[in-house]
Amino acid sequence: MTVDPIVLEIVRNQLASVAEEMGIVLRNTSFSPNIKERVDCSAAVFTPEGEMLAQAEHIPVHLGSMPASVRAVLDLFGSSPEPGTQYAVNDPFAGGTHLNDLTLVRPVYVGNTLVAWVGNRAHHADVGGEAPGSMPAHATTVMQEGIVISPMVAARNGVWDDAFLVPFIEATRTPAERRGDLSAQVGANEAGAIRLEALVQGLTVASFASLSDALLTYGERRMAAAISLLEDGSSSFTDFMEFKGDLVEIVVEITVSGSELTADFSRSADQVAGNINAVRAVTGSCLAYAVRVATDPLIPATGGAHRPLNLITRPGSIVDAVKPAAVAAGNVETSQRIADVLLGALAPFAPHRVPAAGQGTMNNVLIGNDTFAYYETVAGGQGARPLRDGQSGIQTGMTNTKNTPITSLAAHYPFTVTRYRLRTSSGGSGQFRGGDGIERGIRFLEPSTLSLMGERRATSPWGLNGGENGSPGEDWLIKASGERIRLESKCTLEVEPGDELLVLTPGGGGWG
Secondary structure, eight states: OOOOHHHHHHHHHHHHHHHHHHHHHHHHHOOSHHHHTTOOEEEEEEOTTSOEEEEOSOOHHHHTTHHHHHHHHHHHHOSSOOTTEEEEEOOTTTTOSSTTEEEEEEEEEETTEEEEEEEEEEEOSOOOSSSTTSOOTTOOBGGGGSOOOOSEEEEETTEEOHHHHHHHHHHOSOHHHHHHHHHHHHHHHHHHHHHHHHHHHHHOHHHHHHHHHHHHHHHHHHHHHHHHTSOSEEEEEEEEEEETTEEEEEEEEEEEETTEEEEEOTTSOBOOSSSOOOOHHHHHHHHHHHHHHHSOTTSOOSHHHHTTEEEEOOTTBTTBOOTTBOOHHIIIIIHHHHHHHHHHHHTTTOTTTOOOOOOOOOOEEEEEOSSOEEEEEOOBOOOOBTTBOOOSSBOOTTOOOOOOOHHHHHHHSSEEEEEEEEETTOSOOSSBOOOOEEEEEEEESSOEEEEEEOOOSSSOOOOBTTOOOOOOOEEEEEOTTSOEEEOOSEEEEEEOTTOEEEEEOOOOOOBO
């Protein structure tokens, strides 16, 4: 079939709008501030075989790994799934990333033909486990982090399957909020299916299939062309994760050969007895993100664009963890460092595109008890860019969430925000300066469990091309008595009314 490029571009944008509308439905109908306010969720459309066809501009670490969820469902339920069925998965070793990120996928039929899948992923603020928020700092196995959902039927034609719903609800400390967010996820997929069915019916099934193939091929050609503009050669980069006072090495070697790019992580450290291990799907999402940054961010984010990229990992390593490793921070923290090392290795190939290191952490704050669960990632400094300063107080790298407004915090949780401002002069200096981090203070009003998952406390976001490093972060507990306690970057502890948490997030590195 000869494809009109104008028709192809129209259909590409129509598919992206389907994913965008799914995200809007999910946010507007969710119960938790984490999804409604922070927008910690993502949506996408996939081919019948599970390749990414279109996405909304949501969260990179979600979107790059979501095709693994569809493939996991296909592997278990075959290529002819039940119409009207919603399938759920959060198992990091079967299509997921970490347990909080629950993915629902739904097949879309027109007549008797499976034409696509729609799917969305949302971070549930609590899915059980040994600490509120489901990221206990002491966890060494995934079972300590909450309920594990291997690919299974979640609902049929709008009716929940009790084999999924009952254990999931019983595991969480916040059942009403979980029910509301689950219903929002189902509604988002239903909205996407309705829009997609209408689109396909307007084109015919055969022409939609041809256009889908053409979109994947177009993405593949765009990525291949962008890589071809880089010089052939190899470059390696090393950076570190912080774990129990030690530094855990992540190493990548990038090789460019013609129109293909290979990222080899096989020299990275072994997985650890902690929760900073990342599964391979997370590492793959980081590769897709970093290459788009270093080449052309306007390349269509389809599965086709991933075809010229080759990922080499070593099973059992920190970037390709195997069961039953704990992985909660692998998705939110190690992903940031994987992106850092990829960009560091890509900098010699694209010196006028790659920025200095951003804050390199999501600064995860989790607070809860038996009645509530709060989760937030705190923004920081963006690395300075070629010809431009870095932005201050912004999420960078593998995340793309907003903050929770202070008014929403006061309405939903038993604590108050005591300070919230930029951390001046925390960005690295240079010809172009790194962005500043944030100071955020929270005073507790009732006994709670606090968990922190952060990075760049012992190391600094690196500068590039002669720019200085950004300031590392700090975390403090100020007791009601006035005593100040420096906290470890990853910890779980009990807090009392009147205690105050102070988080100082890292600044970005300077450039030049």
